[in-house]
Amino acid sequence: MRTTRLALAAGAVPLAALGGVWALQAAWSARLPEVVAIHWGTDGPDRSSALSTLTGVTLGIGAALTLGTLVAVLVSRARGSAVPRSAVGFTAGVAALPAGVLAGSMYAALDTTSWRDAGSAWSAVVWALGLSVVAGAVAALVAGPTERRAPAEPRDLPSAGLRPGERATWIGGGTNYPMTFGGLAVAGGYALLQVSLPGFDVMPLALVVLVVVLAMAATCRVRIRVDADGVALSLGLFGFPHRTLTFDEIASADTEQLTMWSAGGYGLRRGVGYTAFKVRAGEALAVTLTSGHVVKATVDHADRAAGLVNDLVAARESA
Amino acid sequence: MLIRIDPASQAPLFEQVAASVRRALSDGELAQGQQLPPARELATSLDINVHTVLRAYGLLRDEGLIELRRRRGAVVTGAADTRARLNTLAGELADEARRVGVDLDELTEIVKEKFT
Numbered sequence: 479m480r481t482t483r484l485a486l487a488a489g490a491v492p493l494a495a496l497g498g499v500w501a502l503q504a505a506w507s508a509r510l511p512e513v514v515a516i517h518w519g520t521d522g523p524d525r526s527s528a529l530s531t532l533t534g535v536t537l538g539i540g541a542a543l544t545l546g547t548l549v550a551v552l553v554s555r556a557r558g559s560a561v562p563r564s565a566v567g568f569t570a571g572v573a574a575l576p577a578g579v580l581a582g583s584m585y586a587a588l589d590t591t592s593w594r595d596a597g598s599a600w601s602a603v604v605w606a607l608g609l610s611v612v613a614g615a616v617a618a619l620v621a622g623p624t625e626r627r628a629p630a631e632p633r634d635l636p637s638a639g640l641r642p643g644e645r646a647t648w649i650g651g652g653t654n655y656p657m658t659f660g661g662l663a664v665a666g667g668y669a670l671l672q673v674s675l676p677g678f679d680v681m682p683l684a685l686v687v688l689v690v691v692l693a694m695a696a697t698c699r700v701r702i703r704v705d706a707d708g709v710a711l712s713l714g715l716f717g718f719p720h721r722t723l724t725f726d727e728i729a730s731a732d733t734e735q736l737t738m739w740s741a742g743g744y745g746l747r748r749g750v751g752y753t754a755f756k757v758r759a760g761e762a763l764a765v766t767l768t769s770g771h772v773v774k775a776t777v778d779h780a781d782r783a784a785g786l787v788n789d790l791v792a793a794r795e796s797a
Numbered sequence: 798m799l800i801r802i803d804p805a806s807q808a809p810l811f812e813q814v815a816a817s818v819r820r821a822l823s824d825g826e827l828a829q830g831q832q833l834p835p836a837r838e839l840a841t842s843l844d845i846n847v848h849t850v851l852r853a854y855g856l857l858r859d860e861g862l863i864e865l866r867r868r869r870g871a872v873v874t875g876a877a878d879t880r881a882r883l884n885t886l887a888g889e890l891a892d893e894a895r896r897v898g899v900d901l902d903e904l905t906e907i908v909k910e911k912f913t
Contacts, residue, residue, distance in 0.1 A: 638799060646801035647842035649834040650826075703834075705842035779826050782799050 480625065481555050487566045487621035489548040492573035495613040496540045499577040499584075503533060506584060514587040518599030523586075526593040532583060536576040543573035550738065557759075559737035560625040563618050571614025578609030635730055638785035640793065648786045651701035652777040654744070654757040661694030697745040700755045700775050702763065704786050709765055711775050713755050719746055721753075725794045727767050731787035733780045734764040741774070763787075798826055798834070802843055810845055814853035816888070822862060822873065822881030833863060833871035860884060 503510070515523035516532060547569040554561050582602030590596060640646055668687040696714035703710045709728065712720035741747035741754040748754075755775040756762070763780040765773045765787060777783060800817040802810055821827045833839075836854060840847040854871050857863045862881055863871045894904045 638801075640801065641803070643805050644801055644803045645843050646799060647839065648799045649839070649842070650798055703838070703842060706844070707842075782826070786799060 480622065481552070483620055483622050484551050484555055484561055484566060485548065487617040488551040488570055489544060491613055491617040491620060492540065492544040492547065492570050492577075495574035495609055496537050496544070496577045499581045499609070500533075500537065502581060503529075503584060506588060509589050510584060510587055511591055511593060513593045514583045515593040515596035515602075516583055518596075518602070523594055523596045523599075527583075529584070529587075532580060536580040540573055540576040543576070544570075547573050554738050557737070559739060559759075561621075561737075562624045562739050563621045564624075565739045565742075566621040567614040567618030570617030571610045574613030575606065575610040577613075578606035581609055582606040635732055635788045636781050636785040638782060638789050640786065640789035642793070645706065646786055646789075647703065647705040648783045649701075649703045650777050650779060650783060651699060652757055652760075652775070653699045654697075657694050657698040657744075657757070661691045661698065664694070665691050697757055700757045700777060702775055702777050702783060704783055704790070706790065709773075709787060711755050711773070713746055713757075721773070723765060723767070723773060725791055727769070728787065728791055729766045729768045730791060731763060731765045731784040733784050734762045734774060736760065736762045736774065736776055800839065800843065802845065811849045811852040811856065814839070814843075814845075814850060815856045818853070818857055819862065819881045819884050823885045827873050829873055829875045831873045832869060833873070835870055 510529060512529055513526050514529050514532060515525070516527045517523070517525035550569070551561055551566060579602075582605035583596075585605050586596040586598065586602045587593060588597070638646065638648075664687055668684070696716060696718075699714055701712050701717070708722050708724040709731075710720065710722045712718065736754070736756060736759055738759045740759070741749060741752070741756050744756050744758070746753070747756055751770065752772045752774060754762075755773075758776050760776060761778070761780045762774045762776045763783045765784075767773065798818070798821040800814055802813040802817075804810070806813065808816075818827070818833065827833075833854065834842075836847050836850040840850045843850075854863065854865060857871070858865050861874060862884075864874055865871055890908075891904070894900075899907070
């Protein structure tokens with residue numbers, strides 16, 4: 479039942495928005511010019527597109543985003559994740575945004591003969607954002623309340639079996655390979671476009687590509703070192719941000735399973751009672767501080783890291 | 798990867814470091830192409846001399862478990878998991894032989910017999 483509601487929220491709601499705008503275009507067809515404004519400057523509309531092209535591009539992007547959202551939600555659900563209602567609403571709203579953009583351009587062009595006579599940009603923006611927000615809200619309603627998980631059974635904290643007098647270190651990390659290779663693909667694709675299209679306008683896209691690649695590089699990897707000095711965490715290829723937890727502030731460590739939606743996304747995430755160095759879904763080291771705050775990091779073989787942290791905490795307490 | 802050493806042990810420190818890496822390989826914690834921590838970082842973490850770590854890495858290279866590359870440091874080789882498992886089993890076999898009083902020649906004969 480919950481899966482059906484999630485599928486309706488993530489798939490049917492954005493599709494309904496796309497279909498609704500498609501129907502709106504059919505209803506307004508007699509009142510619309512063939513070319514509509516798609517961008518407004520300080521002096522009014524300054525860029526245009528054929529309505530048929532704009533329709534194809536926006537509804538195509540909307541359909542692709544809807545499919546991506548639906549697959550992500552269903553895969554997360556199949557993996558046992560409690561997909562949050564807020565995440566479903568947000569992604570459905572994003573998937574409906576291209577339909578809103580189309581609706582806004584059409585509304586501004588109603589009863590005009592040239593795209594230069596298009597109405598205010600604000601009405602187009604209100605349509606675009608309004609449709610997105612409404613679709614997101616409806617999707618959140620359809621998805622229903624986020625399932626509350628039963629608290630985990632109490633269990634013994636992991637241990638690495640460190641004996642008195644032994645010294646140990648655990649060095650490891652976690653890498654999001656799709657993100658790493660995605661960054662390379664974006665940079666490579668851009669370079670290919672630049673080479674194959676000599677008249678390509680470089681700067682605007684170059685900045686976007688640079689930001690995307692830097693963002694991916696900054697959040698594609700997390701690295702941890704556990705030793706007698708504490709737990710050192712660093713994020714991304716640049717090793718920033720980083721944080722060192724000393725054993726004075728650590729109470730214990732354990733492992734946790736994070737889902738794609740946990741902590742609200744990837745990168746350095748902060749929420750009530752936790753900080754997460756998250757680069758992927760899956761197992762994570764969860765270090766509980768004496769303050770009750772939990773620092774999480776998505777690393778491979780987190781149980782061994784947690785075991786060593788607990789052993790070093792115990793060794794410090796017994797010293 | 799968990800590296801542990803016992804300064805009170807009779808086994809040399811570099812051999813203990815190498816044994817930890819072998820264990821990580823046989824447990825699947827390290828895979829082909831993965832880098833080992835830089836020797837300096839490992840030495841600092843364990844509070845031992847960097848040459849001890851380099852000697853351990855040299856031993857693992859001689860065993861065919863890792864390659865030492867100028868820019869990428871110590872990298873796990875393709876045959877490492879199989880070799881590491883053999884090394885671990887051989888170590889356990891040697892320990893058991895010592896425990897029950899079988900000397901090296903006798904153990905070698907046993908292994909030869911089994912091998913053929």
